[in-house]
Amino acid sequence: MCEDVMESKGALAKLERMPVSRWHWKTFWVVGFALQFNGILNSSGNSVLADLVDRGWSNNYWNAFFSSAMMVGFFVGSLVAGSLGDKIGRKKTYELCIVVFASASLVAAFAPGMVFLIVCRGLMGIGMGGGIVLGYGSFTEFIPAKSRGMWSARISLLGNLSPLIAAILAAILIPTLSWRAVFAVGSALSFVMLFVVHLRLDESPRWLINNGRVEEGIAIINKVARESGFEEVLSPDQVLEDDEELEPDDDTKLWDFFHGDLGRRTLVATATLVAMNLSLYTITQWVPTIFVNQGIDIKNSLQMSMIMMIGAPVGVYISTLIMDRFPRKILGAVLIVLVAVLGFIYANQTSRTAILLIGTVMIIVLYIYNSFSSAVYAPEVWPTKQKMRGLGIANSIGRVTAIVSPYLVAWLLTEFGVVAVFIVLGALLTLCAVILAVFGIETRGRTCEEMSLDSDQLSSTR
Known part of the structure; x- marks a missing residue:
């Protein structure tokens, strides 16, 4: 397996010691903007639905199907893209995800009816769900461990600007053209981003070397070394000599992610993402309704929700400052x-x-955690060879939470009131916190190669 990588003084150790260079910045902007365009199509759904209702195309029931189709797509996309990402590579799979959601968005712009549009939204969800796994997951393999938390949080900051951009785009396009323009423009931007990803994003050198494609991996590492002025530029022969015990074969089965060492990582990553989905979707989606149930009129409810959501970018920004400072x-x-x-x-x-x-304050803390969970911790806990599959499984389970939680909240709010919603939410979140505290694997400052150790070994080394 990958245990020998940690001890070697070969290519991956050199990559870890190199300073942040133009290559790292380029990777940051390419992955960050790709995630942002993904998020724009995701976040544009609410504005599109409002216009569809106004035009008589949709109603509350069709809106629910539209939203559920995307979440089902996220579930499928997380699993499929995770498997492909480990098998054929990060870059190819990422490009495939963009092709799927860009193409589905373009077709959606010409949808003849609501059923067709819902199918397109589900296909968009497959591409977007896979893109989230590949974007956040692969980025952790490019950045040195000592600053990986800060850089991953910065990626989250870029991605979390997408709801604001989507709202601005919808405010411009829908009144003048219609909801179709949102999907057409979103598709065009996504295809432009696909071109940029193809030309400017490198395959993960860690994935290449761990899968036996050493010469390709070392070529990328040499390029980074030259750009950063790093003196120790390796040859493929040196890498093979240092890392000669690396085995490209991976016989990990699906069941392996639910027991033993990988099972522990699945439990921890899943609890982390369930807590994120449970709190994020409950609080951000239901706050206006909760206000109305407390006797606040709809106009003031929306205004108060808008003011509170200013805390979202503030929270993500704070996460970039603190992520590498605490275990x-x-x-x-x-x-x-x-x-x-x-x-x-x-x-x-x-x-x-x-x-x-x-x-x-609650929104600020929530979005610090959102950055921590989706961009930093959940992608970090996996060995390189199993990273995308493990992250895909954890994300897919988290998406189930996002699908189920609205029905739970609706029942609690109707039958027991606002306090009951937050009592149950608090109990479920506390359970996730206990799982993370007891079974969590410390990842701060640990290289991707160290994370290939058995989790019990990791716990005993720090």
């Missing part, structure tokens, strides 16, 4: 508990000022 599993568990506690306090407020202040 990962402790930081994650504390953030989950904070969201749960703030949610309960928030639910018991009656003053609008208190609701706004506590709610905004």
